[in-house]
Amino acid sequence: MTDALLAGELPFPPRPDYLRDGTTLTSWLTTTDHKRIAILFAVTITMFFFMGGAAITAVRLELFTPNGGLLSSDTYNKLFSFHGIIMVWFFLVPSIPNTMGNFLLPLMIGAPDLAFPRLNLFSWYLTVAAGAVTVYALVAGGVDTGWTFYTPYSTMFSNSHVLAAAAGVFMVGFSSIATGVNFIATIHMLRAPGMTWFRLPLFVWAIYATSIIMVLASPVLAISLLLVMAERWLGLPIFDPARGGDPILFQHLFWFYSHPAVYIMVLPAMGVVSEIIPCFARRRIFGYDFMVYAMIAIAGIGFFVWGHHMFVSGQSAYANLIFSFLSFIIAVPSAIKVFNWTASLYRGQISFNSPMLYALGFVGLFTTGGLSGLFLASIPVDVHVTDTYFVVAHFHYIMVGGSVSAFFGGLHFWWPKVTGRMYPESWAKFAAILMYFGFNMTFLPQFFAGYLGMPRRYHTYPPEYQIYNVMSSSGAAVLAVAYLLPLGYFAWSLFYGGRAGKNPWDATGLEWTTTSPPPPQNFDRQPRVDRGPYDYHAEGQSAGLDPPEPQNSREVR
């Protein structure tokens, strides 16, 4: 006798889960189910990830030797530009929000779908169309401006497909805005009864903060790219100094979006890690409310630090001081988060499953990347290391070491929920450890090369930097293997993996109270929430070994 029958309720008729509810291609391409759209996004961005990865593989191969020989300078420039454009806008920005955010947000707050399901599907089509335009730019001959599109090079001097690439990025920005609006509306309107703001899982808070940045910052990106296209195509003098324009104007506009965009890429990762660590430490997250305020502070202050990208541009010395100060200040909430994750391990019952390995890896790499940010906030040091490999190493630690590790961590954590299957755990642990070491082998040497003065975007370089490039390229080979491994065992698990129950990790959170994979409407009965998000043990106690009592145990089957 189940609880439901005991309570005098009738059992539900059998119904398919969301994956089996319609199997035709049309049923996928016209779906408005947030879970299916999440899968569509996942497939799309995986393709982009490996395209961007292929481009940088050629670049790293070329950098084995100081004078190249494998690629022409022109091809080299086009490859690193393609890598940056694809990885930033077609992988990192949509990565966690559009896959895990899409899939989990309604499940976590007890909603049947997002607030605007058709807008959600539109956002995916827009991403695909934008990606097609950008990839067209590559196939047609490439774009060589770097991902930053700096003027006047991009508007007046580059002989490559700047228009197509800029148009692609312009379009994908609207996909971001649509997704952001959708998430904000969903979090405001569709929370289940009892799901108060301070009972929201930190992942939801992270997605909320990210969405606000997406909605407020992406329009500025659209404007700056529109102006680039107007000057390049119509000859409108916006940035051309000979006709009264100003090249620096572009940098202000561009970084006004692109610095907050860094937080679009890393806040969701923080959210993922904040779900994984409590689950595998069996602990309430340490300082829940401080974690929330820290994320909001990061999202807010993140809008006012863009000028630290421009310390050597000729910007006023006083503006430099203000941006330097704010850049130090924004490191405070990031530090708070690191301390809280660490403190959450205290008196836990910690098990080291693969998601936990990725999450701990994230904390280590994010800390390293964050500390290197202090060097860049200090004006005299930044002047020396900006536009060198030091900066390359710094932002890869945050965006690849941080965000991509968390992306893989989340993938391993929620894979059983998404597919209903388990994956081979020992392979997954191996990949996680390999990724951590491969990453450090690739990017740690770049700090040294950068401090010694190796500029970024160099096709050929003075031979004294070769040792660091050889180390970096060898590490990249290890990293590539670590990225390819999950593709193999995840595919295997789809067909041969053991069945996952509702809640294989004994996690709290509403998404674990429904079946794996969930039904099309997410929950068979409206969930009700009566507690905080990480109720692994009683208040004021340490972690225990018993699984937490599931929420709504009476109401879902």
Added chain:
Amino acid sequence: MNPIFSLPEATTHAEHVDHIFYGLLVLSGLTMLVVFALIITLAIRYRRGSGAKRGPLPEIVSREFEIGWTMATLFLFAFLFWWAASADLSSLEVPANALEIHVVAKQWMWKTQHPNGAREINALHIPVDKPVRLVMTSQDVIHSFFVPAFRVKQDVVPGREAEIWFQATKTGVFPLLCAEYCGIDHSMMRGRIIVMRQEDYADWLTQQPEGDDLAHVGAKLFVERGCSGCHADASKVHAPKLAGLYGRSVQLSDGRQVKADDRYIRDSILQPKRDITAGYEPVMPSYAGLLDDGEIQSLTAYIRSQTEKAND
């Protein structure tokens, strides 16, 4: 080959930068050590099923810790800001006796010119222990003048003059690199800075081919490009006379006052309608696109020399 951390400190500025760099390195090294040690210790001590003490948590935990480490990081970062910012501010003022050298960046080379007119390409000879001020312009896209051994970097943006200064403390040859991506041969836009003893620099200068100095070139351009048609003393057109102009403050027709420095002269040549001198008609055509950056530098030098002559 450079062993790790053997980048020469070849200017007074480099030593200050490295102090901060090493300070930050020690600080972040310690922080990493603490964070990693904590994670590893806690992870091992509280692994699932271990015998470490669990039970009720001690009373002082969450809020006290949060406020404690928030304030600690805040004060630490405020201190770091103060330290780095004061070093930055103290490096801003250019010594008055600095040797002024003009640099023109273009795809993909550095052209330098000494006060006596000697020119170099992708190379710059300078004397040791003497402040050097670079006045830089770009003819096309943004470039960035980067000398790792000097710890200096400055973007050179088309349409405006960029300035940096440094004082070399070691003789030798140091790489000059372009640090802002500028197109196909960006990575080939490299040169050498040759720091010489002061007397060697003087010898080197005299051995250079007799290049006209900037002011002479400017004087020729002043006639060739038609400037003298209006601005020469004998001209009948009502135009501001340029002798004694440089460094003076100029009354503009809209009531503002500006100082006639390099930037003002450059703007007046390229955008004459912007700052109209009080009492004159806005009749001067723009020379944007007709003069390259080197020529504008020469004209500026000529106008300045007219002032120096008037003062002598």
